[in-house]
Amino acid sequence: MRDESEHASTVACQVTVAVGLPGDPAVLLCAQLMYDVTDPYAVRLSLGAPEAQKPVDWFFARSLLEEGLCRPAGLGNVLVSPPHRCHRDSVAIVVRSATGSARIEVPAPETAEFLRRSHALVPAGEESAHVDIDRGLAALMNSCE
Numbered sequence: 001m002r003d004e005s006e007h008a009s010t011v012a013c014q015v016t017v018a019v020g021l022p023g024d025p026a027v028l029l030c031a032q033l034m035y036d037v038t039d040p041y042a043v044r045l046s047l048g049a050p051e052a053q054k055p056v057d058w059f060f061a062r063s064l065l066e067e068g069l070c071r072p073a074g075l076g077n078v079l080v081s082p083p084h085r086c087h088r089d090s091v092a093i094v095v096r097s098a099t100g101s102a103r104i105e106v107p108a109p110e111t112a113e114f115l116r117r118s119h120a121l122v123p124a125g126e127e128s129a130h131v132d133i134d135r136g137l138a139a140l141m142n143s144c145e
Helices: 062-068 108-121 133-143
Strands: 010-020 027-036 042-047 056-061 078-081 090-097 100-107
Touching: 010 108, 027 100, 027 108, 042 062, 042 100, 056 062, 062 078, 062 090, 062 108, 090 108, 100 108
Parallel strands: none
Antiparallel strands: 010 027, 010 100, 027 042, 042 056, 078 090, 090 100
């Protein structure tokens, strides 16, 4: 894992992931896990980052990723499963959309360290103290004009 934290309000972790589509063999891609205190409940997984001009971004709950380290977690478009006897060193993240699905194997040790560092910035249960409601409402109001 390479530390790519930009400043004290973000945590970034570049990893190599295995991405598998149904019926196709998995391919290795560069990816980045990102946490930003301005969106304290979420993590971003960017496939292809930082090399790709247009990485594919998935946003999901930090708590989902954390729970998925220990037991299967998630409903809907993102599912996270802990290391399995066939893949002892990786966490499986299954992402689904209207156009298909993919299984992304992310290194478990790097994922755990990424989460540890994100909790050093914003401990679990203290996320609401970092939500800027006024900024969110202003952005919403500006988008309606």
